[in-house]
Amino acid sequence: xxxTVPILRIEHMTKSYGEKVVLKDASLSINKxxxxxxxxxxxxxxxxxxxxxxxxxxxxxxxxxLDGTEIIRAKGKELYAYRQKVGMIFQDxxxxxxxxxxxxxxxxxxxxxxxxxxxAKERAIHELDRVGLRNHMxxxxxxxxxxQKQRVSIARALAMDPEIMLLDxxxxxxxxxxxSEVLDAIRALRSSGMTMIMSTHQIGFAGEVADExxxxxxxxxxxTGPPAKILYDAEYPRxxxxxxxxxxxxxxxxx
Amino acid sequence: MTESLIVxxxxxxxxxxxxxxxxxxxxxxxxxxxxxxxxxxxxQVYGGRWLRRVIGLYVWFFRGVPLLVLLFLxxxxxxxxxxxxxxxxxxxxxxxxxxxxxxxxxIFRGAIMSLPQGQLKAARALGMSDRKAIALIILPxxxxxxxxxxxxxxxxxxKDSAVAYALGVMEMMARAHFVASxxxxxxxxxxxxxxxxxILTYLGTKGLRILEEKVRIPGYSA
Amino acid sequence: xxxxxxxxxxxISALTRGLWVSVQLIIPSSLFGVIIGxxxxxxxxYGNTAIRAAGDAFxxxxxxxxxxVQLFIWYFGLPHIGIYLTPFAASVLGFSLCSGAYxxxxxxxxxxxxKTGQTMAARALGFSGIKTxxxxxxxxxxxxxxxxxxxEIIYLIKYSSLAYMITCIELTGEGxxxxxxxxRFTETFMVIGAxxxxxxxxxxxVIRRLEGRLYIPGFEQYS
Numbered sequence: 001x002x003x004t005v006p007i008l009r010i011e012h013m014t015k016s017y018g019e020k021v022v023l024k025d026a027s028l029s030i031n032k033x034x035x036x037x038x039x040x041x042x043x044x045x046x047x048x049x050x051x052x053x054x055x056x057x058x059x060x061x062x063x064x065x066l067d068g069t070e071i072i073r074a075k076g077k078e079l080y081a082y083r084q085k086v087g088m089i090f091q092d093x094x095x096x097x098x099x100x101x102x103x104x105x106x107x108x109x110x111x112x113x114x115x116x117x118x119x120a121k122e123r124a125i126h127e128l129d130r131v132g133l134r135n136h137m138x139x140x141x142x143x144x145x146x147x148q149k150q151r152v153s154i155a156r157a158l159a160m161d162p163e164i165m166l167l168d169x170x171x172x173x174x175x176x177x178x179x180s181e182v183l184d185a186i187r188a189l190r191s192s193g194m195t196m197i198m199s200t201h202q203i204g205f206a207g208e209v210a211d212e213x214x215x216x217x218x219x220x221x222x223x224t225g226p227p228a229k230i231l232y233d234a235e236y237p238r239x240x241x242x243x244x245x246x247x248x249x250x251x252x253x254x255x
Numbered sequence: 256m257t258e259s260l261i262v263x264x265x266x267x268x269x270x271x272x273x274x275x276x277x278x279x280x281x282x283x284x285x286x287x288x289x290x291x292x293x294x295x296x297x298x299q300v301y302g303g304r305w306l307r308r309v310i311g312l313y314v315w316f317f318r319g320v321p322l323l324v325l326l327f328l329x330x331x332x333x334x335x336x337x338x339x340x341x342x343x344x345x346x347x348x349x350x351x352x353x354x355x356x357x358x359x360x361x362i363f364r365g366a367i368m369s370l371p372q373g374q375l376k377a378a379r380a381l382g383m384s385d386r387k388a389i390a391l392i393i394l395p396x397x398x399x400x401x402x403x404x405x406x407x408x409x410x411x412x413x414k415d416s417a418v419a420y421a422l423g424v425m426e427m428m429a430r431a432h433f434v435a436s437x438x439x440x441x442x443x444x445x446x447x448x449x450x451x452x453x454i455l456t457y458l459g460t461k462g463l464r465i466l467e468e469k470v471r472i473p474g475y476s477a
Numbered sequence: 478x479x480x481x482x483x484x485x486x487x488x489i490s491a492l493t494r495g496l497w498v499s500v501q502l503i504i505p506s507s508l509f510g511v512i513i514g515x516x517x518x519x520x521x522x523y524g525n526t527a528i529r530a531a532g533d534a535f536x537x538x539x540x541x542x543x544x545x546v547q548l549f550i551w552y553f554g555l556p557h558i559g560i561y562l563t564p565f566a567a568s569v570l571g572f573s574l575c576s577g578a579y580x581x582x583x584x585x586x587x588x589x590x591x592k593t594g595q596t597m598a599a600r601a602l603g604f605s606g607i608k609t610x611x612x613x614x615x616x617x618x619x620x621x622x623x624x625x626x627x628x629e630i631i632y633l634i635k636y637s638s639l640a641y642m643i644t645c646i647e648l649t650g651e652g653x654x655x656x657x658x659x660x661r662f663t664e665t666f667m668v669i670g671a672x673x674x675x676x677x678x679x680x681x682x683v684i685r686r687l688e689g690r691l692y693i694p695g696f697e698q699y700s
Contacts, residue, residue: 056376076384084382094373098396098472108381111391142474153377160381266642319677320670323649328670331656332663417543421642428545435553442554449550450543456541 005068007032007195008086008164009105013052013062015219023059024219030164030197035190037206038199041242046199047091049216051164053197054086054220067163071189084112087165088156092173093149095141097102101128101152102137105159115161127155128195147178151185156188165189167198203246207231215239259443264341266434266444275431276450280347280416280426280456284411287352292359293398297389299360300367311358317357322418325350355412366397383469399470404465409413410456417452427451483668488655495651496672502568502637502647503676507630514580514626522588523610532581539578544636548573552643564645568637576633583625587618620691623665627684631677638673648672656684 002008006029015023023045030036038046051057053064055074064071071082090102095104102124108119119145128137131151150170169177170186183205188208200206206213206227213230215223215238223230223239231247234240299310317325330346341349370393378388417428425433431448435441480486510530521532538545541634552567562570590612601611646654658667 051376054380056379080381080382082386083380086380088377088380090373090377090380092371092373094371096374096377096392096396098392098399107391108348108383111387112382139476140473142472156381171435315678316674319635320675321635321649321673323638323641324652324666324670325602325674327653327656328663328666336663414543417545418642419638421544421552428543428549431546432553439557440556442550445546445550445554449538449546452543452546453537453541464679 006030006065007067008053009065009196010053011063013059013064015048015050015052015059016056020249022219023038023052026062026216026221028197028221030182030212032195033193035196035198035209036212036214037210038214039201039203039206039214039242040222043154045219047168048064048219050088050162050168050197050199054083054088056088065201080112084108084160087162087168089150089153089157089165089167091169093141093153095144095145095149095156097141100138100140101133101144101148101155105153105156108156108160113184123154123159124155129154130158130188131155131250136198143177144252146174147181150174150182153187154162154182154189158194162194164195164197167196167200168197171200171202172197188245200251201241201246203231215242217242261438263443264440266438267447268432269428270427270451271446273425273427274455275456276424277413277416277426277452278342280344280351280419280424281409281413281474283348284351284412284416285369287348288355288408290404291352291356292363292392295356295360296397297394299364301385301389305332314357314360317354319430322350322354322415323351323421325354326418328339329417343419343422343424347416347422347424351412351415351419354415355408358360358411359407361407362401362408365396365404366400367393368394368399382460399467399472402463402467402470406467407437409459409463413455413459414452414455426436481657482661482664489664491651492648492668493657495646496649497638498565498645498651499676502565502572502640502645503634506569506572506576507633509569510580510629510633511626513573513577514584514629517577517581518584518588518622519610521585536578536581538604539575540582540640544571544575544639545599545642546695547575548639548643548697566645567643568640568645572637574634575636576629579629579632580626582631583622586625587613587620589620590621591617617696620688620693620696623684623688623691627681627688630684631680634676634680635673648652 010030011027012170013023013026013203021192023077024183026045026049028036028040040046048057052059052062054189058074066082066085071078074082075081075135095101097108098108098159102121105124106117106120106125109115109123111115113120115123125134125137128134131154133148133151133155136144136148136152144152170255171182174228186198198206208227210227212224214221215230215234215236217238223234223236225234230239231243234243267463275393295310296311297357298306299314302310326347330343330352334346371412374384374392374396375388378392379385416426419426420432423429427448431444433442438444485491517532517535520528521536542550548567548571551562552564553566553572555562595613595617596609599613604612616669637647640647641650641653644650652665652669656662659665
C-alpha cells in the first residue's frame with residue numbers, strides 16, 4: 001500500500017456501561033486506500049468500536065490519530081472538524097426524514113462546511129449521480145427503497161470529502177434483493193481509493209474486497225489478518241468456529 | 256324576539272371588534288408559548304439534570320395553578336411589587352403565554368422523543384454541533400409532528416382568553432357582558448359570544464390543518 | 478407580625494371557608510361530569526343516528542363555548558326564562574356539563590378503541606349485548622379512558638376558580654377579598670396558588686396510583 005504513516009490509528013480504546021465491558025483495549029491502524037472489515041457475532045463490539053472512532057459514543061479510554069495528528073480535545077470545533085473528515089454510514093441509514101435526497105446531501109455542505117447553496121447543490125447532484133440516484137434527488141427518504149436510502153447516505157458522507165469512511169453494517173437492514181446495489185457502491189468506493197473500516201455479516205463480500213479482516217468478540221479484538229488466513233486458516237479456535245458457521249450460513253445468500 | 260335581534264344586530268360590530276382583541280391576546284400568548292415551549296422542551300430532553308429539574312418545576316407550577324389566580328397574582332401582585340406598569344392586556348398575554356409554554360413544552364417534548372435516535376447521530380457524524388443538529392434536523396421534524404397537539408392547545412388558549420375579562424380586558428366576553436347588562440338581553444349576547452368563539456376555534460384549527468398538510472413530508476409518518 | 482399574617486385566625490378561617498366551598502364545588506361537579514361523560518360517551522358510540530347526532534351537538538357546544546360564557550349563561554342568562562340559580566348551583570351545573578362534554582370524548586375514544594374481536598368473542602360465549610358491554614368492553618374502555626378523564630378532573634380543580642366570576646365566593650374569591658382588604662396581593666395569591674397546586678398534585682398522584690393499580694401487563698394504555 002501507498003503510505004507508511006497510517007491515516008487513522010487508534011490505541012487502547014475501551015468502553016464499558018457500568019459493569020459490562022463492551023470494548024476492551026482495541027487498537028488498530030489503517031493506511032490510505034485500505035479497507036478493513038470487522039467481523040464477529042452481534043453484540044461483539046463492532047458497532048461500538050466504529051462509533052467510538054468518531055466519538056458518537058464517548059470511549060472511556062483510548063487515543064486516536066488522524067493523519068498523524070492526535071485528537072486530543074474531542075469537543076466543540078475540533079470534534080466537528082474531525083467528524084467532517086470521518087464519514088459514517090449507518091445500518092439503518094439515518095437519512096434526515098424531513099429532507100429530500102438532494103437536501104440530505106446538501107445540508108452538511110451548507111450548514112457545516114459553509115459552502116454557498118448553489119455550489120453545494122452542484123456538488124450534491126454530482127455525488128447523487130455517482131451513486132446512480134440523480135433521478136431520485138427530489139424524493140423524500142420515505143419514498144425511497146432501502147437500497148436507495150443507503151446509497152443517498154453514502155453520497156451524503158462522500159460530499160463532505162472524508163479522508164476515511166466508517167460503515168456500520170451497511171446492508172443489514174436491507175431486503176436481500178437490495179443488498180447488491182449497495183455492495184456495488186462500496187466496491188466502486190474501494191476502487192476509487194477511499195479508506196474504509198466496515199463491519200458486516202456479508203462474509204463473502206468481506207473476503208473478496210478486504211485487505212484485512214478483524215475478528216471481534218465480547219469487546220475484544222481476537223485476531224487480525226488477511227481474509228484468506230482468517231477465513232480458512234485462523235489461529236484461534238473461536239475465529240475458526242465463527243468463520244465456518246457464518247460461511248455456511250451466508251454461502252447461499254451472498255453473491 | 257325581534258327586539259333581541261335588533262339589539263344583537265346593533266351589538267355585533269362591537270363584539271367583532273372585541274374578537275380582534277381576543278385574537279391579539281391569543282396570538283400573543285401562543286407565540287410566547289411557542290418560543291418558550293420550544294426552549295423548555297429542548298432543555299428538558301437534552302439538558303443536564305439540574306436544568307431538567309428546574310424546567311420540571313416550571314411546568315408543574317404553570318400546569319397546576321388556575322389561570323385566574325395567576326392573572327390576579329401577576330396583575331395586582333407582582334406588577335405593583337416590582338413597580339412595573341403593565342396593562343391588563345399585556346399581563347393577560349404574558350400569563351396565558353407562560354401557562355401555554357408549559358403545556359406546549361410537553362407537546363414538543365413528546366414529539367422530539369418520538370424521533371429515532373439515529374437522526375441526531377447522523378447529524379453529529381456529519382460534524383454538526385448539537386445546537387445545529389437540534390435546529391436543523393430535530394426541530395423541523397418535531398414541530399411538524401406537533402401541529403395536531405398545537406391545534407388543540409390553540410383551542411384551549413382561545414377559550415381561556417375569555418378569563419382575561421376578569422382583569423377588564425375588553426375582549427369578546429367582556430363586551431358581550433357589557434352590552435348584556437345595559438340592554439338586558441343576556442342570553443342572545445352570550446350565545447353570540449359563544450358562537451363567535453366557536454367560529455374562531457374552527458377557523459384556527461382549519462388553518463392549522465391546512466398548514467399541516469402543506470408542510471407534510473411525502474410518505475413520512477412517525 | 479408581618480410574617481405571621483397568614484396565621485391570623487380570621488385569615489385562616491376565611492381561607493378554610495374558601496377551600497371548603499371549592500371542595501364542595503369540585504367533588505359533585507367531577508362526579509356529575511364523569512356520569513354525564515360516560516352516559517354521553519356510550520350513547521355516542523352505541524346509540525342510533527338521532528341519539529348520536531344529539532350527543533355530538535351537545536359536545537360541540539359545551540366544548541366550543543368558553544366555560545366563562547357557559548357560567549354566565551347559567552347565572553345571568555337563565556333568569557330571563559324564569560329560572561333563578563344560586564351562584565353555587567350555577568357553578569356546579571356549568572362545571573358538570575362542560576366537564577361531562579370533555580369526559581365524553583375520552584370515553585367515546587376508549588369505547589371505540591376496544592377491538593371488535595373482543596365483543597365477538599364475548600358474543601360467541603353467549604354474552605348478551607348488555608353483559609358484553611358490562612363485563613368485557615367497559616373494563617377495557619375504563620382503563621383507556623382513565624388518563625384523559627383524570628386530566629379532566631385536574632382541569633376541573635383549576636377551573637373551579639372561575640366560580641368567583643359569577644360571585645360564588647370560593648377559595649379564589651376569599652383570596653381576592655383578603656388581598657384587597659389588606660393590600661397584600663402578591664403573598665395572598667401565592668398562598669392561594671400553592672393551595673391549588675397542592676390540590677392538583679394530590680389529584681394527579683391519586684390518579685397515577687389508580688392507573689398503576691389497574692395496570693394490566695401488555696395492555697396498551699394509550700392507543
